[in-house]
Amino acid sequence: MWQGPAETPPTARIAMLAPSMQPSERRVAEAIAADVDISIERTAQEIADAVEVGRTTVVRTAQTLGYDGYPQLRVALARERASSAPSQDAAADATMLGALRGAVDRFASRLAHTVSAVTEETLAAFVGELDGATRLLVAANGLSAPVGADLSMRLTSAGRPAEYVADTLGQQITASQLGAGSACLVVSGSGVNRASIDVMTAARASGARVLAITSFPRSPVAEMADVALVVAPINDSFRDELLYTSRAALMLVTESVVGLLVSRRGASATAAQMATFSVLGHSLSE
Structure with missing residues (x-):
């Protein structure tokens, strides 16, 4: 169960807690982190169907991350997404310098976490x-x-x-x-x-x-x-x-x-x- 500050973003909690989760919970957490935008739009049952686990596993994962349930986790994900700075479109630049700039921008965007x-x-x-x-x-x-x-x-x-x-x-x-x-x-x-x-x-x-x-x-x-x-x-x-x-x-x-x-x-x-x-x-x- 998450015992850190309430303001810690959900993706940061996932990164820190996923290694110690039960395997089924870890699959849910990593699926959420892999596509936050889709996870915000999905219900607990839709997440469960996508990951092939029971709905209770999704709810339990949200609780392990420190939320009352999956709706509260969805809200936290939406809040984190809204507060994050727009990412630079580095994909259009296929040069080595573009890749370097993209890596630095990604690092900078997560520094606050x-x-x-x-x-x-x-x-x-x-x-x-x-x-x-x-x-x-x-x-x-x-x-x-x-x-x-x-x-x-x-x-x-x-x-x-x-x-x-x-x-x-x-x-x-x-x-x-x-x-x-x-x-x-x-x-x-x-x-x-x-x-x-x-x-x-x-x-x-x-x-x-x-x-x-x-x-x-x-x-x-x-x-x-x-x-x-x-x-x-x-x-x-x-x-x-x-x-x-x-x-x-x-x-x-x-x-x-x-x-x-x-x-x-x-x-x-x-x-x-x-x-x-x-x-x-x-x-x-x-």
Whole structure:
């Protein structure tokens, strides 16, 4: 059942919840996301007939997405469609540049959805955990690894020292030695990476707090975390997320979170950034 903000658009909810739905519900949800305009016009029974499931499955899918029933989901879909900016007709431009512009336009049109599942309370708690931890380990694997490495460097540059270990076994060993007062921050777009889950388990066993940044609220990574930031995926489905594997939204949010931490820390963070600029300045040559 959806437990995020009421204003989160239905297609963003589908993208985040579909992987954890029952197979029949997932088919309904993905069919709706695949053609929103047609879904708005159809009744629950018409959707059921098209997907070859019972009407109760369609109603149950709507309820899983956080709506009283399918009529309320239809209204939410219509509202989302009405509020979205008209898409550019990139299909007429078959050039590589046209395709690039189309991809950028599509990304831009969904940017507002990326933080639609984040609440003020969760964000404040997350930044507070980062600020207060005596020791911080950042762990990320697979396609999220570059995001984790970048986040660790940004935190350290802002005066919040963070450890980043690339090797998966090394991550678990480090996590097992964190202890109370420390924190382990796991970045996992899919929320199901086995190595990242093992790191979280080791960190929790040590007494450390466990934080997560992921795209799916009912994933193992999100459910294991003491505080989780759920960043809605740019792609419309879990299948697309696996095929196209964009981590751009995660990178954008992590950069912004560091900015919030800098604001919270005030003068000490500013001093750390000045020291970082000094080091960078000495590393440059004509």
